[in-house]
Amino acid sequence: MIEATGLTKSYGSKTAVYNLSFRVLPGKVTGFLGPNGAGKSTTMRMILGLDAPTDGSVTIGGHQYRELPNAPRLVGALLDANAKHGGRSARAHLLCLAQLSGIPARRVDEVLDVVGLTQVARKRSKGFSLGMGQRLGIAAALLGDPQVLLFDEPVNGLDPEGIRWVRELMRRLASEGRTVFVSSHLMSEMAQTADHLIVIGRGQLMADLPVRAFIEQNSTGFARLRTPDGDEAGREKLVRVLAEAGGQVQAEPEGTLKVTGVELPRISELAHAADVRLWELSPHHASLEEAYMRMTQGAVDYRSSEDQRSGLQGPPQQAPGGWQQPVGPQGGYAPPPPGAGFGAPPPAHAAPPHPPHAAHQAAAPYRPEDAR
Amino acid sequence: MTTPPPPPHVPQQQPGPPPHTPQPPPQADAGQQPFPPQAPPQAYAQQQPFPPQQVPGQRQQEPGHAGPPQQAPVVASSLPMVNTHIGHALLSEWTKIRTVRSTVWTLALTVLLTVGIGLIFAAALSGEDFVGMPLLGGGFFGLMFGQLCVISLGALVITSEYGTGMIRTTLTASPRRARVLIAKGLVFFSLSFAVTLAATALTALIHSSMLGDQTVPVYEYDNPDMEGSIENGEIVASSGHWVDATVGASLYVALLGLLALAVGALLRHSAGAISTMLGVVLVPLIAALFMVGESLADLREALIEYSPLNGLATMFHIPMTGETTDSGWPLLGLLAAVTAGATIAAVARLTTTDV
Numbered sequence: 001m002i003e004a005t006g007l008t009k010s011y012g013s014k015t016a017v018y019n020l021s022f023r024v025l026p027g028k029v030t031g032f033l034g035p036n037g038a039g040k041s042t043t044m045r046m047i048l049g050l051d052a053p054t055d056g057s058v059t060i061g062g063h064q065y066r067e068l069p070n071a072p073r074l075v076g077a078l079l080d081a082n083a084k085h086g087g088r089s090a091r092a093h094l095l096c097l098a099q100l101s102g103i104p105a106r107r108v109d110e111v112l113d114v115v116g117l118t119q120v121a122r123k124r125s126k127g128f129s130l131g132m133g134q135r136l137g138i139a140a141a142l143l144g145d146p147q148v149l150l151f152d153e154p155v156n157g158l159d160p161e162g163i164r165w166v167r168e169l170m171r172r173l174a175s176e177g178r179t180v181f182v183s184s185h186l187m188s189e190m191a192q193t194a195d196h197l198i199v200i201g202r203g204q205l206m207a208d209l210p211v212r213a214f215i216e217q218n219s220t221g222f223a224r225l226r227t228p229d230g231d232e233a234g235r236e237k238l239v240r241v242l243a244e245a246g247g248q249v250q251a252e253p254e255g256t257l258k259v260t261g262v263e264l265p266r267i268s269e270l271a272h273a274a275d276v277r278l279w280e281l282s283p284h285h286a287s288l289e290e291a292y293m294r295m296t297q298g299a300v301d302y303r304s305s306e307d308q309r310s311g312l313q314g315p316p317q318q319a320p321g322g323w324q325q326p327v328g329p330q331g332g333y334a335p336p337p338p339g340a341g342f343g344a345p346p347p348a349h350a351a352p353p354h355p356p357h358a359a360h361q362a363a364a365p366y367r368p369e370d371a372r
Numbered sequence: 373m374t375t376p377p378p379p380p381h382v383p384q385q386q387p388g389p390p391p392h393t394p395q396p397p398p399q400a401d402a403g404q405q406p407f408p409p410q411a412p413p414q415a416y417a418q419q420q421p422f423p424p425q426q427v428p429g430q431r432q433q434e435p436g437h438a439g440p441p442q443q444a445p446v447v448a449s450s451l452p453m454v455n456t457h458i459g460h461a462l463l464s465e466w467t468k469i470r471t472v473r474s475t476v477w478t479l480a481l482t483v484l485l486t487v488g489i490g491l492i493f494a495a496a497l498s499g500e501d502f503v504g505m506p507l508l509g510g511g512f513f514g515l516m517f518g519q520l521c522v523i524s525l526g527a528l529v530i531t532s533e534y535g536t537g538m539i540r541t542t543l544t545a546s547p548r549r550a551r552v553l554i555a556k557g558l559v560f561f562s563l564s565f566a567v568t569l570a571a572t573a574l575t576a577l578i579h580s581s582m583l584g585d586q587t588v589p590v591y592e593y594d595n596p597d598m599e600g601s602i603e604n605g606e607i608v609a610s611s612g613h614w615v616d617a618t619v620g621a622s623l624y625v626a627l628l629g630l631l632a633l634a635v636g637a638l639l640r641h642s643a644g645a646i647s648t649m650l651g652v653v654l655v656p657l658i659a660a661l662f663m664v665g666e667s668l669a670d671l672r673e674a675l676i677e678y679s680p681l682n683g684l685a686t687m688f689h690i691p692m693t694g695e696t697t698d699s700g701w702p703l704l705g706l707l708a709a710v711t712a713g714a715t716i717a718a719v720a721r722l723t724t725t726d727v
Contacts, residue, residue: 048544051726066547070456073449077544083537085472092471099464100545100552102454140541145449 001025001179002047002148006056009042009203016042017203019056024181024198026147029174031194031211032183035296039203040183041079044152047181048077060148072101076141077150081133081157086126090117090136093125098143111139130157138166148179155189167193187292191215201296223259223267224252226280234276241274242267256280461546461555469529469559478525479564482518483571489514490575494582502586505690506601507609508617510583511575512688516681518571519625522564523653526629527636527645529560534640539727549723557633557715565626572618580609596697613689616700620687624704628653628680631711637718653680657692683707 002024009017017039024030034040045051047058049065057064060075068074084093094108112118115135120128125136134157141149151170155163170193174180184190190197190211197214199207207214227235239249239257247262259267264283271278454460469475493510497503503510530553533539546552586607592598600610609617628649636645656679663672673693676682682692687700 045540045726049547050540050543068547070453071547072545073451073453079540079544080537083539083541085468085532085536085538087472087474088468089471092467096464096467096471097541097545099467100460100542101456102460103451107451140545145451 002058002060002181003062004043004047004056004058007043007046007053007058008055009039009046009051010054015203017046017053017200020200020203020205021056022198022205022208024179025196026179027174027177028195029170029180029182029193030196030198031190032181032198032200033187033190033292033296034183034185034200034206036185038200038296040185040200041152042203043200044077044079044150044183047150048075048079050079070101070144072097072103072144072146074144074146075148075150076144076146077152078134078137078141078154079150079152081130081137084125084133084136087124089122090125090128090139091121093136094139094143097140101144103143107143107145111142114142115139131159131162134158134166135162138169146178149173149181151180151182153184154182155184155186163189187289199292199295206295221260221283221285223262223264224256224280224282224284225259225267225271225278226256228277228279229255231277234274237274238271238276241270245270456546456548458551458555461548461551462559464546465552465555465559468556469563472532474528474532475525475563478521478528479567482521482564482567483574485521486511486514486518486568486571487574487578489517490578494579498582500586502589502592502607503583504592506613506688507583507586507607508576508579508613509688509690510579511572511617511621512685512690514575515568515572515621515625515684518568519628519684520650520653522568522625522629523632523649524646525564526560526632527649528642529556530633530636531640531642531645534727535642543727550719553637553715553719553722557630560633561626561630564629565622568622568625569618572621576609576614576617584608596695599697616687616689620700620704621684624684624687624700624707627704627707627711631707631714634711634714634718638714638721657681678703678706680707 004020004022007017007020008015020039020043032040032043042051043058046053047060047065060068065071065075088096091108091112094111095105098105098108109118109121112121115138117132117135117139120132125133128136134154138151138154141151154166154170158166167189170180170182174195182190182193194211196210197207198205199214209217225238227238235257242249242259242262245262245266247267248260250258250260252258262270264281268278268281271281490511490513493513497510533542542552543549584606587605588598588602588607593602598607601607601613631652632645632649635648636642639645639648656675660672660675660679663669663675676693679692683700683703683706685691686694686698686703689697689700691698691700
């Protein structure tokens with residue numbers, strides 16, 4: 001089990017990871033998601049004792065990594081597939097790592113077989129493709145038959161067949177009762193592999209919940225409707241009616257309207273009562289990928305979410321689970337309340353001081369209990 | 373790229389462990405290790421840092437649906453769990469140093485330069501009646517160039533790990549960082565000393581056989597430098613000279629290489645470390661060359677005396693300053709002290725900073 005408590009890492013004035021607390025439990029694959037530069041690799045390095053936290057601590061099985069008596073026998077890690085001497089053969093690379101923790105040489109041949117590199121075992125790893133390098137890195141992680149495994153972007157550069165193999169490997173390792181912690185910036189990949197998700201953005205925890213809960217809470221459905229071209233009055237009337245009925249309406253560039261918070265038959269009834277014709281009324285489901293993008297968008301680039309608000313008719317972002325989302329009096333045309341990100345209702349714990357945007361709550365931790 | 377086989381990463385499927393019975397829980401695992409346990413079973417039990425509340429349940433669950441964490445079984449491994457020590461790190465570093473080509477190239481070049489230049493020197497002077505220097509002194513000229521390869525290798529041994537990122541893999545595999553660096557230093561020092569010793573011994577043998585028949589002029593008989601170097605009117609090398617020109621010179625060069633390793637660990641950059649070491653070796657002497665005038669005389673003398681090249685030359689009893697009777701060992705001691713200081717600094721940097 002990996003347990004981080006208040007983990008913080010600063011490089012000078014730049015804070016890479018801020019007050020990160022989470023637990024990674026054995027027996028399942030835990031996905032570690034976040035956009036590039038969110039602090040995933042920094043966190044991984046701190047878990048492995050390569051970087052010392054500025055504040056807080058992280059332990060594996062209750063011990064700090066650097067205190068483990070024989071670390072590779074308990075924790076295996078793939079941090080960077082290129083972190084090897086290219087002039088050394090694959091076998092020699094694994095052999096020197098095995099010898100460091102008293103692992104017999106036959107285990108080296110075993111893991112080479114596991115990752116399918118036996119045929120190139122004596123070739124210098126300089127000539128390896130990115131995918132082969134990843135396999136060699138995974139072999140190094142498996143070397144000690146460890147109970148805890150960390151993989152940083154393991155599917156980078158792998159072909160589809162390799163990706164599926166990695167996925168099955170992770171699942172098997174977890175089913176054997178090991179703790180598997182996998183970082184990725186690919187939501188779609190994690191949705192198929194992970195049981196649990198830890199999402200970070202800008203070095204802060206944004207979500208820590210099972211994948212199923214993440215899907216339920218973040219992939220919301222919406223209705224798309226189109227009024228006849230040129231019928232501006234009817235369109236505005238419909239928007240007003242929908243807002244009064246508790247819906248959130250968002251104009252889309254193609255002239256269509258995106259409505260959340262109102263069921264499709266109700267929209268039809270409202271339009272009929274308002275005497276507005278509809279050219280289109282269709283149900284849509286936001287993909288998990290889209291939900292993840294929306295969640296991390298604010299953490300990637302603060303300004304882009306601000307730009308989106310100007311010139312649009314409704315609150316640009318609705319809360320996850322928007323169908324049940326009660327809309328206050330400021331719904332509809334009213335300008336969005338500050339910080340009306342998808343994180344609403346506001347998290348019980350206040351947003352930490354970093355990043356220093358007061359109104360920016362997108363990066364505030366979003367936990368399942370917040371939404372319930 | 374070959375198609376990978378389905379990864380049989382299940383400990384039971386490993387060839388080797390004879391019993392195919394279900395794996396015991398880890399508490400009982402120590403007694404059933406298929407390998408002769410290098411650590412006593414008690415040590416293994418103590419080493420288990422995982423809290424015992426992780427009850428070992430059935431080993432295989434249906435894939436895809438991992439159970440709740442409370443029921444997660446602890447993996448029982450058939451691999452031996454040993455207490456790691458410096459011996460493991462030494463073995464690992466030996467594997468590392470012998471499996472890269474830069475080691476072979478630099479050490480081969482060291483031998484080639486030392487012996488080759490020594491051979492040319494001996495061949496050129498073999499016709500002379502008397503060359504006016506100790507019999508084995510000519511070994512210096514080859515080793516002067518050969519040492520640069522040893523220095524490069526010393527720096528590369530550590531900086532290549534930083535350059536490739538291997539250092540993070542290494543320190544993940546062994547969080548005892550000081551142990552890794554000390555093992556690296558010991559392995560490199562032993563190897564470079566052995567290779568340099570072979571090269572200098574060969575060179576000394578060549579010189580003693582090709583130049584040994586020189587007749588010492590009568591006026592040199594009273595020269596204190598030649599004490600113990602004249603036998604039956606011919607020049608010979610005393611046993612002290614033999615030791616200095618082989619063991620002493622090799623120690624000096626291997627120490628310079630170790631200093632380069634420490635500098636490499638401090639700078640974490642190949643080119644930076646190698647050029648720093650070239651500066652340390654060459655600059656004092658070059659700077660002294662341009663220091664003319666009385667006011668700089670003392671500084672000039674000190675630069676020459678303490679330049680590493682003079683330290684090596686003194687080992688061959690052809691010092692650039694002072695008396696030829698001077699022993700080279702005090703300067704070797706000085707180099708050893710500097711190297712020890714740099715190594716301590718390197719260990720401190722490695723153990724306290726992020727990598």
